[in-house]
Amino acid sequence: MTTPPVPGPLPPGQPRPSPADRRRWRQYLADEQAEAATYRYLAERRDGEERDILLALAEAEGRHEEHWRKLLGPEADKPVRPSLRNRVLGLLARRFGSVFVLALAQRAEGRSPYSSEPSATSAMAADEQIHEEVVRGLATRGRIRLSGNFRAAVFGANDGLVSNLALVMAIGATGVSSTFVLFSGFAGLLAGALSMGAGEYVSVRSQRELLEASRPTQITLAAAKSLDIDANELVLVYRARGMSQEAAEHRAAERLGLYNCDCDPSLSLQPEKQEESGEEHETVGTGLGAAISSFCFFSSGAIIPVLPYIFGMEGLAAVALSCALVGLALLVTGSVVGLLSGASPVRRGLRQLAIGLGAAAVTYALGLLFGTGAA
Secondary structure, three states: OOOOOOOOOOOOOOOOOOHHHHHHHHHHHHHHHHHHHHHHHHHHHHOOOHHHHHHHHHHHHHHHHHHHHHHHHHHHHOOOOHHHHHHHHHHHHHHHHOHHHHHHHHHHHHHHOOOHHHOOHHHHHHHHHHHHHHHHHHHHHHHHHHHHHHHHHHHHHHHHHHHHHHHHHHHHOOOOHHHHHHHHHHHHHHHHHHHHHHHHHHEEEEEHHHHHHOOOHHHHHHHHHHOOOOOOOOOHHHHOEEEOOOHHHHHHHHHHHHOOOOOHHHHHHHOOOOOOOOOOHHOOHHHHHHHHHHHHHHHHHHOOOHHHHHOOOHHHHHHHHHHHHHHHHHHHHHHHHHHHOOHHHHHHHHHHHHHHHHHHHHHHHHHHHHHHHHO
16 A cells, blocks of 8 residues: 655644645646746737736746645645636637736636635735736726727627617517518618717717817927916916816926925826826727727627528527527627626626517517507
8 A cells, every 4th residue: 555645844733634635735736837827828928017017927826836835745746637717718828818818817816715725825815816906907908908999899799689689579579471570680780780880980089089179288398488487377287187286386396397396296296187198098999990890790799680580480489599599699798798897707698688688578579569459
């Protein structure tokens, strides 16, 4: 009979681990290795500050790995597969390295078991909490770049799914032929896609123009050298942008080249509201990009309720299949939005499903009512 390997040194006062403890530790070890690899894969697709941050996260996961290696001793060399979540995350990081992967990594860090694991140190539990915030910060950069056209895409896809399903169900419930339902569905697709694209273009362009009109100009730099130092109208400019009196005086003194003012130098760290920043424009997106996203995603959503009629189905069977296909699509789009926003994908998916099918059910009931009345 072989003697089981002796685990490494334990923290003071901790009892000898059971086989279940050792299995759990090996799983922790495998997951830490997988998480470190994921951060290294993501770092390969980035440069500068973001790359350095991701490599630092990988190094921190390596420290956690060493903790479990010391506890396991010779057993650390027994191979264990990482959890399914970490395997999928590593695969996505190797192939894509997008904000979607960072959003998944953020959720993974937020589910660390170390806060309730007696064999993990308090520093390790704190590390995981901090890692979640670090990854959240990295993901936020991508979310800002993505949010403008992403909003139009999500809105377009869901509007296409729900509005065309409602249209198809309402018309189908009246008892007309499947050919009529099919052409009505295509008409709804084309009309809705064109309307969505045009509406998004106009709304985004209008919003960008409004923001552009509110954005500070560089006139303060050009006019500063000719200003009356005693009156110093620059103070009014910075106060109008939301700064306090002291902070405005300090910023005006900096602009005029006067660094011997009596105000607190730390006030120069107070930022002016969105001064010389295009971040809000990134969040809004571009008019053309939003229009194209909205048109394409509305069309891709609106075609789904029509698919059963394209393949010759009719009656209740076609309506039921349309509902099933749209329900699946709503679950997928809701889950994607949930993941990218750091929320529960299941809850977001079910919310989308309830709203979409609820709206379609109302129009189907109206179709039945009008169809019965017409008969």
